[in-house]
Amino acid sequence: NAGVTQTPKFQVLKTGQSMTLQCAQDMNHEYMSWYRQDPGMGLRLIHYSVGAGITDQGEVPNGYNVSRSTTEDFPLRLLSAAPSQTSVYFCASSYSSAGIGSPLHFGNGTRLTVT
Amino acid sequence: GNSVTQMEGPVTLSEEAFLTINCTYTATGYPSLFWYVQYPGEGLQLLLKATKADDKGSNKGFEATYRKETTSFHLEKGSVQVSDSAVYFCALSDSGGYQKVTFGIGTKLQVIP
Numbered sequence A: 001n002a003g004v005t006q007t008p009k010f011q012v013l014k015t016g017q018s019m020t021l022q023c024a025q026d027m028n029h030e031y032m033s034w035y036r037q038d039p040g041m042g043l044r045l046i047h048y049s050v051g052a053g054i055t056d057q058g059e060v061p062n063g064y065n066v067s068r069s070t071t072e073d074f075p076l077r078l079l080s081a082a083p084s085q086t087s088v089y090f091c092a093s094s095y096s097s098a099g100i101g102s103p104l105h106f107g108n109g110t111r112l113t114v115t
Numbered sequence B: 001g002n003s004v005t006q007m008e009g010p011v012t013l014s015e016e017a018f019l020t021i022n023c024t025y026t027a028t029g030y031p032s033l034f035w036y037v038q039y040p041g042e043g044l045q046l047l048l049k050a051t052k053a054d055d056k057g058s059n060k061g062f063e064a065t066y067r068k069e070t071t072s073f074h075l076e077k078g079s080v081q082v083s084d085s086a087v088y089f090c091a092l093s094d095s096g097g098y099q100k101v102t103f104g105i106g107t108k109l110q111v112i113p
Helices: none
Strands: A004-007 A010-013 A019-025 A031-038 A042-051 A054-057 A064-066 A076-078 A087-094 A110-114 B003-006 B011-014 B019-021 B023-026 B032-038 B044-050 B056-059 B062-065 B075-077 B086-093 B107-112
Touching (some): A010 A019, A019 A031, A042 A064, B019 B107, B023 B032, B023 B086
Antiparallel strands (some): A004 A019, A019 A076, A042 A054, B032 B086, B044 B056, B056 B062
16 A cells, blocks of 8 residues: 655755656546645645646746656656755645545655755 | 645643644635644645534544634644654645645644653
């Protein structure tokens, strides 16, 4: 019963490098999303997807790209890493619109440091 | 836009003390309300939820009541344990269409023996 799996757990990048944070879920959830968690700011939505082939921007999308080619996977790409992207990143999924009370299921996070 | 307000803390309590973490919100329509808990080194997990006014969510001794008249969803527990030490997030998802969840900043709770 894996749930939401994120890799890697930790990553250190130099400014300007690119990388992809992986997220996979095995619950057949339509909705998937990426959040970043920063001290004093809670969780902020980066990008989200309501199904395969459909993505949209959240609150803080700049510097990140996503794609959703399958229901299970929702990778987050950092195009050119900046120190401001140092954060803890969480992937989350749910059955459908959270507006009808469907809770989010979270992965354990990726701690990213950009030097 | 939507917003959720909660104190950041930390809140430090002795074991068996009564806990209240306040949460107020601003949203249009009729949001669903949630409390999530994050233990050290882990992702968030749902603690409880309420989807309409006057609903009470409860789980593991924690309770919260959806109060539309005061736009609040305060978290309470009668007797906390050391194992309740964690960060607690209040969140909302508003009604109608496909929604994005808005989180509060999280309140760190430390329970000492």
